[in-house]
Amino acid sequence: MNKNIKIGVIGAGIQGVSNALFLQKKGFEVTIFDRDIPGSHVASYGNAGHFSPYASVPLNRPDVLGDIPAMLMSSSGPLALKWNYVPKMIPWFLKFIMNSTTKKMMHTAKNMHQILDLALPAYDELFDEIDLEGLVENKGILYIWNDQDLKSRELEIKIRDELGVEQQLVNKAEIHDLEPHIKNFYHAGVFYPYARHARNPKKILLKLFDLFLKKGGKFNKLNIKDINFDNEKPLFKTENQSFIFDKAVIACGAFSKKLTDNLDEKIPLDTERGYHVHFKNCDHLLSRPVIFSNRGFGITPMEQGLRVVGTVEFGGLNNPLSKSRIKNLINNAKYMLGDLPEHEDEWLGFRPSLPDFLPVMGPSKNYKNIFYCFGHHHLGWTLGPISGKIVSGMIANENTNLDLKPYSSLRFS
Numbered sequence: 001m002n003k004n005i006k007i008g009v010i011g012a013g014i015q016g017v018s019n020a021l022f023l024q025k026k027g028f029e030v031t032i033f034d035r036d037i038p039g040s041h042v043a044s045y046g047n048a049g050h051f052s053p054y055a056s057v058p059l060n061r062p063d064v065l066g067d068i069p070a071m072l073m074s075s076s077g078p079l080a081l082k083w084n085y086v087p088k089m090i091p092w093f094l095k096f097i098m099n100s101t102t103k104k105m106m107h108t109a110k111n112m113h114q115i116l117d118l119a120l121p122a123y124d125e126l127f128d129e130i131d132l133e134g135l136v137e138n139k140g141i142l143y144i145w146n147d148q149d150l151k152s153r154e155l156e157i158k159i160r161d162e163l164g165v166e167q168q169l170v171n172k173a174e175i176h177d178l179e180p181h182i183k184n185f186y187h188a189g190v191f192y193p194y195a196r197h198a199r200n201p202k203k204i205l206l207k208l209f210d211l212f213l214k215k216g217g218k219f220n221k222l223n224i225k226d227i228n229f230d231n232e233k234p235l236f237k238t239e240n241q242s243f244i245f246d247k248a249v250i251a252c253g254a255f256s257k258k259l260t261d262n263l264d265e266k267i268p269l270d271t272e273r274g275y276h277v278h279f280k281n282c283d284h285l286l287s288r289p290v291i292f293s294n295r296g297f298g299i300t301p302m303e304q305g306l307r308v309v310g311t312v313e314f315g316g317l318n319n320p321l322s323k324s325r326i327k328n329l330i331n332n333a334k335y336m337l338g339d340l341p342e343h344e345d346e347w348l349g350f351r352p353s354l355p356d357f358l359p360v361m362g363p364s365k366n367y368k369n370i371f372y373c374f375g376h377h378h379l380g381w382t383l384g385p386i387s388g389k390i391v392s393g394m395i396a397n398e399n400t401n402l403d404l405k406p407y408s409s410l411r412f413s
Contacts, residue, residue: 002026002027002028002396003027003029004029005027005028005029005246005247006028006029006030006031006244006245006246006247007020007023007028007029007030007031007245007246007247007248007249007395008030008031008033008234008236008243008245008247008248008249009023009030009031009032009033009248009249009251010032010033010034010224010236010248010249010250010251010252010256010259011032011033011034011249011250011251011252011253011255011256011374012032012033012034012036012037012038012209012219013034013038013042013043013044013205013251013252013253013380013384014044014201014205014208014380014381014384014385015251015253015373015374015376015380015383015384015387015388016032016034016249016251016252016373017032017038017205017208017209017212017384017388018122018126018208018384018385018387018388018389019249019251019373019387019388019391019392020032020212020217020388021126021208021211021212021215021385021388022385022388022389022391022392022393023249023388023392023395024212024215024216024217025392026392026393026395026396026398028392028395028396029216030212030217030218031217031218031219031220031243031245032212032217032218032219032220033219033220033222033224033236033243034219034221034222034252035221035222035223036221037221038205038206038209038219039202039205039206039209041347041349042253042349042350043253043254043274043349043350043351043380043381044201044202044205044380044381044384045201045202045205045347045349046201046274046276046309046347046348046349047201047274047309047349047380047381048197048276048289048298048300048307048309048310048381049197049198049199049200049201049289049300049302049307049381050141050195050196050197050198050289050298050300050381050382051119051120051123051136051195051196051197051198051381051382052116052141052192052195052379052382053116053117053119053120053194053195053382054116054141054160054165054166054167054192054195055112055116055378055379055382056109056110056112056113056116056159056160056163056165057105057109057155057156057159057160058105058108058109058112058356058357059312059357059377060096060099060100060104060105060108060355060356060357061100061105061155062100062101062102062105063155064100065097065100071296075324075328076295076328076331076332076335077295077296078295078296078297078310078311078312079296079311079312079313080311080312080313080314080315080322080324080325081313081314081315082313082314082315082316082319082322084315084319085314085315085316085319086314088316089270089314091268092268092270092355093355095268095355095356096355098355099355099356099357104356106159107356107406108356108357108358109159109163110163111358111403111406111407112357112358112379113163113165114402114403115383115386115387115390115402116379116382116383116386118386118389119382119383119385119386120194120196121386122385122386122388122389123384123385123386125385125389126208126211126385129211130207130208130210130211131207132204132207134199135198135199135200135203135204135207136196136197136198136199136204137196137197137199137288138194138196139196139197139287139288140191140192140193140194140195140288141191141192141195141197141288141289141290141291142170142175142178142179142189142190142191142192142288142289142290142291143189143190143191143192143290143291143293144175144182144186144188144189144290144291144292144293145186145187145188145189145292145293145294146185146186146187146294147187147188153188153190153293157169157190165192166192166193166194167190167191167192168190168191168192168193169188169189169190169191170188170189170190170191171188172184172186172187172188174189174191175188175189178191178287178288179286179287179288179290181285181286181337182286182290182336182337183335183336183337183338185335185336186292195289197288197289197300197301198300198302198381199301199302199303200302200303200304201381203303220243222238222241223238223239224236224237224238224259225237225238225239226259226262227248227259227262227263227370228242229367230244232367232368232369233245233246233369234247234248234367234369234370236248246369247369247370247371247395248369248370248371249371249372249373249391249395250370250371250372250373250374251372251373251374251391252374253350253351253352253374253380254269254270254271254317254350254351254352254374255317255350256269256352256372256374256375257269257270260364260372260409263364263366263367263370264366265364265365265366265409265412266412267354267360267372267375267409267412268354268355268412269352269353269354269360269374269375270314270316270352270353270354271314271316271317271350271351271352271353272312272313272314272350272351272353272377272378273311273312273313273314273315273319273322273325273348273349273350273351274309274310274311274312274313274348274349274350274351274378275309275310275311275313275321275322275325275326275329275346275347275348275349276307276308276309276329276345276347276349277307277308277326277329277330277333277343277344277345277346277347278302278304278305278306278307278308278343278344278345279305279306279308279333279340279341279343279344280304280305280341280344281305281341282305282306282337282340282341283301283302283303283305283306284301285301285306285337286299286300286301286306286337287301288301289301290336292332292335292336295310295332295335296310296311296312297309297310297311297328297329297332297333298310299333299336299337304344304345305344306333306337306340308329308330308332308333308343309329310329310332311325311328311329313325317350321346321348322348326343326346330343351376351377351378351380352374352375352376352377352380353375353377354375354377356411357377358375358406358407359373359374359375359376359377359383359387359407360372360373360374360375360407360408360409361373361387361390361391361394361404361407361408362391362394362404362407362408362409363394363408364409365409365410365413371391371394371395372391372409373387373388373391390402390404
């Protein structure tokens with residue numbers, strides 16, 4: 001039914017590639033555009049590698065709002081600002097504050113849970129078609145904290161219990177049994193046994209991208225600067241070329257805002273800058289990802305060694321990498337595990353975030369043949385396939401049996 005209907009997808013990260021694959025399953029002819037080759041040093045390359053179907057509790061919470069000043073003042077804390085970007089962030093922060101009530105927090109949590117609950121089955125639909133070669137491990141994910149942070153942890157645990165999330169509270173002895181190499185600084189933790197992690201997110205993305213090409217998909221390494229229209233059909237504009245499609249998906253993460261602004265839709269998308277470093281040949285020290293909640297960082301055992309990830313830095317797309325954030329990760333890793341070798345691969349990536357911490361998925365307010373799929377903040381990797389499945393279903397006019405109104409861009413009108 002959808003044969004010969006041409007879809008253009010902007011973005012070759014996990015969101016774009018997942019959209020393309022599920023569109024192919026529905027018979028569409030798909031072309032992906034990106035200014036970089038898939039697997040370049042962007043979010044789908046440098047993320048924590050977590051498949052986190054439990055992570056429904058958002059950052060827009062009353063308790064987090066009260067902790068922000070202390071986080072900003074702490075040199076080892078999870079939050080930082082590029083002060084030259086503060087004026088641009090003020091409208092976003094004001095909307096974030098408005099969305100940090102208990103009612104708004106629960107609205108986000110329930111609607112994140114709705115899609116997170118479907119995240120792993122959607123991945124499995126795609127994984128069934130590729131050879132994973134041991135690139136995904138099913139060993140769960142462990143969160144630990146010290147007693148100073150117990151109150152906020154209890155709130156997260158309570159909300160997840162209410163949503164029916166499977167979780168196991170663990171004491172010091174149980175944490176030691178799970179991860180004996182962690183230094184004894186923790187008070188307690190919570191274990192999500194069904195969560196997974198990627199041994200190499202880039203390799204997984206490239207395998208999915210290769211599957212897309214094998215199924216007849218096309219890729220153009222071009223930067224889409226604008227979208228015009230020809231009889232309501234999207235017309236992609238590059239520096240000196242044009243490409244026309246029947247429908248289009250904007251799925252280029254934090255870089256989506258320029259395109260949506262040009263479509264006269266003022267979506268308050270901004271970026272949380274995240275960092276990683278690697279400690280080579282140390283992956284034997286951990287069996288699974290471990291997140292130290294108090295300091296907002298985690299360590300994932302990967303092929304490249306231990307990947308230390310974390311921090312939230314508000315500073316936009318153009319500010320340079322912050323050496324202080326890199327130092328913060330190194331110090332935190334040594335705080336957790338003791339002596340480590342010289343680090344490698346200092347990386348900065350951009351998490352696309354909206355002030356209510358729900359993604360945007362669905363048609364444009366102004367153009368019926370343009371669809372959005374971005375704003376997944378810390379959960380872009382986890383939510384790639386399920387987002388692609390949902391948006392492709394919308395394009396095919398299928399009934400998804402989900403309440404999709406909370407993800408619509410209309411909520412910002």
